[in-house]
Amino acid sequence: MKNFKNILHYKRVTNCIILAALFIAPLITSDPYFMRLAVLTLIYSILSMSLCLLIDFTGIVSLGHAALFGIGAYVTAILGTKTGLPFWFILPISAISSSLIASFFGFITFKSLKGIYFALASWALVEILRAVYMNVDFFGGTNGIRGIPEPTIFGFSITSDVSFYYFALFFSILSLVSIERLLISRIGRAWMAIREDQIVAGVMGVNVFLFQIVSFGVSAFYAGIGGSIYAYYEIYISPNVFSIWESIFLVCMVLVGGKKSLPGAIVGAAIFTILPELLRGVGQFRMIIYGLILFLTIIYRPKGLIPPYWFLYEIKR
Amino acid sequence: MVKVLIDQISSSLVIGFTYALVALGFNLIFGILGIIHFAHFEVYMVGAFIGLMGAIYFKMNIVFVFLFAMLGAGILGIFIEKIAFKPIRQESTESQLFASIAIAIILQNTGLMVWGTEWTPFPELIISAPISLGIFQFSNLQIAIFGIVILLLVSLRLILFNTKIGIAVRAVSFNRDAAILMGINPDTIISISFGFASMLAGAAGVIMGMYYHMIYPLMGSTTGLKAFVAVVIGGIGSLPGSVAGGIILGLAEGLGAAYISSTWRDGIAFSIFILVLLFKPSGLFKVKSDEKF
Numbered sequence: 001m002k003n004f005k006n007i008l009h010y011k012r013v014t015n016c017i018i019l020a021a022l023f024i025a026p027l028i029t030s031d032p033y034f035m036r037l038a039v040l041t042l043i044y045s046i047l048s049m050s051l052c053l054l055i056d057f058t059g060i061v062s063l064g065h066a067a068l069f070g071i072g073a074y075v076t077a078i079l080g081t082k083t084g085l086p087f088w089f090i091l092p093i094s095a096i097s098s099s100l101i102a103s104f105f106g107f108i109t110f111k112s113l114k115g116i117y118f119a120l121a122s123w124a125l126v127e128i129l130r131a132v133y134m135n136v137d138f139f140g141g142t143n144g145i146r147g148i149p150e151p152t153i154f155g156f157s158i159t160s161d162v163s164f165y166y167f168a169l170f171f172s173i174l175s176l177v178s179i180e181r182l183l184i185s186r187i188g189r190a191w192m193a194i195r196e197d198q199i200v201a202g203v204m205g206v207n208v209f210l211f212q213i214v215s216f217g218v219s220a221f222y223a224g225i226g227g228s229i230y231a232y233y234e235i236y237i238s239p240n241v242f243s244i245w246e247s248i249f250l251v252c253m254v255l256v257g258g259k260k261s262l263p264g265a266i267v268g269a270a271i272f273t274i275l276p277e278l279l280r281g282v283g284q285f286r287m288i289i290y291g292l293i294l295f296l297t298i299i300y301r302p303k304g305l306i307p308p309y310w311f312l313y314e315i316k317r
Numbered sequence: 318m319v320k321v322l323i324d325q326i327s328s329s330l331v332i333g334f335t336y337a338l339v340a341l342g343f344n345l346i347f348g349i350l351g352i353i354h355f356a357h358f359e360v361y362m363v364g365a366f367i368g369l370m371g372a373i374y375f376k377m378n379i380v381f382v383f384l385f386a387m388l389g390a391g392i393l394g395i396f397i398e399k400i401a402f403k404p405i406r407q408e409s410t411e412s413q414l415f416a417s418i419a420i421a422i423i424l425q426n427t428g429l430m431v432w433g434t435e436w437t438p439f440p441e442l443i444i445s446a447p448i449s450l451g452i453f454q455f456s457n458l459q460i461a462i463f464g465i466v467i468l469l470l471v472s473l474r475l476i477l478f479n480t481k482i483g484i485a486v487r488a489v490s491f492n493r494d495a496a497i498l499m500g501i502n503p504d505t506i507i508s509i510s511f512g513f514a515s516m517l518a519g520a521a522g523v524i525m526g527m528y529y530h531m532i533y534p535l536m537g538s539t540t541g542l543k544a545f546v547a548v549v550i551g552g553i554g555s556l557p558g559s560v561a562g563g564i565i566l567g568l569a570e571g572l573g574a575a576y577i578s579s580t581w582r583d584g585i586a587f588s589i590f591i592l593v594l595l596f597k598p599s600g601l602f603k604v605k606s607d608e609k610f
Contacts, residue, residue, distance in 0.1 A: 061411050112598050116353060116410060120549065121594045124587045127542075131584030244542075248418055255415055285430065291422035298416045299404050 022169060026162045035161035037274055042168035043230050044269035046175045048253040050222030052265035053179055055254055057188065058215040059195030061115070063247045064105075064122025067129045068220040070242030071098040072227025074133065077145040077237050087151030091228045098224030103217035110212045114198075126244050133239035144238030151232050158232075168229055175222050176262060180310060182218065191215050252290070256297045258304030267306050320454075325575045326568065327459055331528050333567020334466040338521035339544035340551070340559035341473065342514030348490040348554050349510045352410060355417045356397055357518055358541020359424035364390035364519025365439075365532045366432060372440045379442040379527075383465070386523045387516040394515025395508050403504070421537075428534035436533045439526035462524055469520055470560065473513070477556075486510045543570070546590040552600020561602060 026035065051065050075094040079085055109121050133139045150159045151167070158167050182188050190211045193201035202208045231237050253272050258264020272290070279286035297304065339361050346354045368386035371377045377385060401416045445458045477483035488496040489506045497503055525540065526532045547566045551558025566586060573585040593600065 055411075061414070108595060113594060116414070117594060117598055119414075120353075120545075121591060124546075124590045124594070127583055127587040128591065131581060131587070135578070135580050135584070248422075251415065255412075285426075287426035288423050288430070291419045291426065295401070295416060295419035295423070298408075298412050298419065302405070302408055302412055 019173075026165050030162050032161050035165055037277055039161065039164050039168050039233055041270045041273045042165070042172045043226055043233065044250075044253065044273050045266040046172050046226040046229070047223055047250055048257065048265040048269040049172075049175055049179055049262050050219045050226065051250050052254045052257075052262055053183070053191075053222070054215060054219040055251070056260045057183055057195060058191040058212065060212060060215065061119040061251075062122045062216070062219075063119050063244065063251065064125045065219075065223055065250045066242045066244065066246035067122070067126040068098050068102055068223035069227040069230070069246065069250075070126075070129060070133070070239075071101055071220075072224030073231040073237050073242070074139060074145070074227075075224070076228040076231040077148050078139070080148045080231070081145060084149065087232065088153070091151075091225065094228040094231075095221045095224035098227065099217045099221040102220030102223075103213055106213040106216040110209055110216075123244055123247070126242065126247055130239050130242060133242070139239075142239065144236060144240075146236040148231050148235050148237070150235075164233055168233070171225060171229060172266075175225065176266075179222065179262060187211070187214065249290075252294050256294060256304060258306035258308070261304065261306050261308045262310070264304050264306035264308075268304075321575075324454075325571055327455055329567045329571025330564065331459055331462050331524070331567075332571060333547075333564040334462065335521045335525050335528075335540065335563075336544045336547045336566055337560040337563025338466065338469065338517045338524070339541060340547040340563050341470075341556060342517040343544060343548050344551075344553065344556055344559045345486075345490075345510050345514045347548070349486065349507055350402065350406075350413075352402070352413045352417065353545075354514075355414070355541075356401070356420035356424060357394075357417075357514065358537040358544070359421050359428070360390050360394050360397070360515045360537075361518040361522045361541060361544075362428055362532075362534060362537030363393055363424060363522070364515070365522030365526045365536065366428065366437075366534075367519065368523035368526060369437065369439055369532060372442065379461075382442060383520055383523055386519040388519075390519025390522070391512040391516040394511040394518070397515075398508055398511040402507075425534060425537060428537075432534050434534070436531040439530050439532050441530065442527050458528065462528060465520070465524065469517065473517070473556075476513070482506075482509060486513075543586055546586050548600075549590060550593050550601060552602045555600060555602045558600050558602030562600070565601075 025038065047065065047069055051062070054060050054062050054065075072094040075097050076090050079090045079093065080087075105122075105125055109118060113121055133144075134142050139145070150157050152158070156163075158164055183191070190201070190206045193204060193206050194208055194211055194215075198208050249272060253268030254265050255268070256271060257266070257268025271293075275290070275293075276286055279289060339357065342360075343354060343357050346352070346357065364386045367389035368382045371382045371385035375381075375385070397417075397420055401420050402413060405412055405416055443458055443461055445456045447454050448457050448460060449455075475483075477487060485496070485501045485506050486509065488499065488501060489503050490510075493503050496506070522532070522536075525536065543566060544563065547562035548559050549562070550565055551560070551562030566589065569589060570582055570586055574582045577585070
């Protein structure tokens with residue numbers, strides 16, 4: 001264990017190796033099945049990192065991440081199928097609209113709700129949005145929306161699995177780096193102060209209400225990016241994807257991967273994306289295995305699998 | 318017109334009572350441990366299936382089906398408490414929340430594996446016959462369910478207020494440390510209240526099966542979430558509140574589904590939920606700070 005920590009300290013070297021491995025992975029194997037798993041892992045790692053920011057760094061437990069993910073995906077699907085705008089316009093719009101709705105929701109809830117009550121309110125957000133998607137024809141009803149056009153960049157359309165891999169890789173590295181930068185900035189320190197103690201943070205001059213809204217909004221921004229890429233990749237979305245179970249899955253990724261650790265969130269995303277495929281043969285049993293993994297992690301490794309590790313920075317304690 | 322309304326109200330009341338029973342157990346556990354016990358919903362589902370097995374394999378009559386389901390669910394609840402909550406009692410609330418979610422996932426999918434995703438018919442425990450009161454018609458099933466629910470509520474009330482165990486349960490939920498000083502073993506009391514709560518859930522499961530003649534393994538997550546909404550409407554920590562919350566929610570849902578649109582059923586429930594959380598997060602029924610029940 002100590003050796004493992006020592007290796008982790010050679011930050012630059014490890015990071016370069018990981019990056020290089022990620023970039024050349026499609027050259028080694030471009031098996032569509034493998035590539036699909038890789039793309040989904042990357043998309044879910046964006047989502048789990050954004051949830052990690054919320055749960056581990058601001059201390060807000062949210063069960064509403066599927067709703068934010070869903071807003072991103074639905075905005076992309078509707079704009080993509082109805083207007084045919086280019087993706088570099090739709091993707092930011094999806095992220096921003098998810099962020100705006102989340103900020104508004106935060107604005108009305110953070111004033112009166114704390115802790116577990118907020119988690120429940122965010123769960124209600126998931127259910128209400130799902131009822132809206134299912135009942136309003138504009139959102140495609142229970143059938144969902146199909147035929148989302150592929151993203152095009154510089155006249156090069158991203159359809160093959162390998163190109164999608166690089167597309168998703170670009171956005172997940174971008175998210176990782178920007179979330180890390182945010183976390184060590186003034187805003188991030190305010191979040192961590194709120195996580196440790198809301199009252200003390202308030203006394204130290206942090207506007208707790210505002211920074212909670214900002215945290216929820218920023219988290220939703222990344223969730224919106226994830227949702228947008230998900231919609232582009234899957235071509236078809238339906239309301240059933242964005243249920244409370246999706247939220248619970250995302251929280252599982254964060255909890256199992258590692259507390260207070262963005263790489264942990266990525267590892268969690270990888271575990272929970274790849275595991276279902278490995279367990280495809282056992283049918284219903286795989287959900288039980290998920291439950292067991294979550295349960296055993298909470299009981300035996302309450303801090304998660306991966307120790308806190310920053311890709312870019314050395315945090316002095 | 319009035320007749321249809323009365324019909325709607327009486328069938329919504331049955332559902333409301335089911336919510337109320339699940340909500341009560343939920344509230345008991347919340348009061349005593351301060352955690353949200355997601356797996357309680359699945360205990361309710363398992364309770365219904367235990368009742369079904371009792372009715373089919375052991376040819377039990379209605380009383381024994383109820384007792385059997387309550388006993389089975391109670392044992393399951395105590396078992397969950399022992400394996401999932403006791404080891405992590407010192408951990409943060411969110412770990413406990415997700416431990417119970419993990420148990421819920423395991424139970425639900427075990428149910429799906431054992432009983433399949435389809436509806437399982439529930440045997441008729443009472444031959445239903447209409448009873449007319451003036452111009453209104455009820456079925457004897459509804460009357461029986463009302464009777465059972467009232468019996469359960471009264472006995473819960475009597476147990477909590479008039480027996481030594483019940484007083485100990487209230488003492489632990491009021492102040493655990495002081496209760497320990499009074500010679501109460503909190504671990505035993507926590508197990509006992511999980512037992513009580515799960516027994517109520519098991520009874521609710523059988524009621525649901527009796528009323529719809531159908532049960533299915535996913536019923537836990539659909540009804541259970543509503544029961545939770547009922548707890549919040551009534552106020553977390555207030556037992557009369559959760560009964561009232563269950564009834565209010567059942568009526569709002571039933572009438573909303575009848576007069577607005579049946580597909581918005583869940584939307585109505587969760588909108589009420591958000592409204593209550595926003596404007597009265599402590600619930601409609603005020604909990605006196607010195608008394609939780």
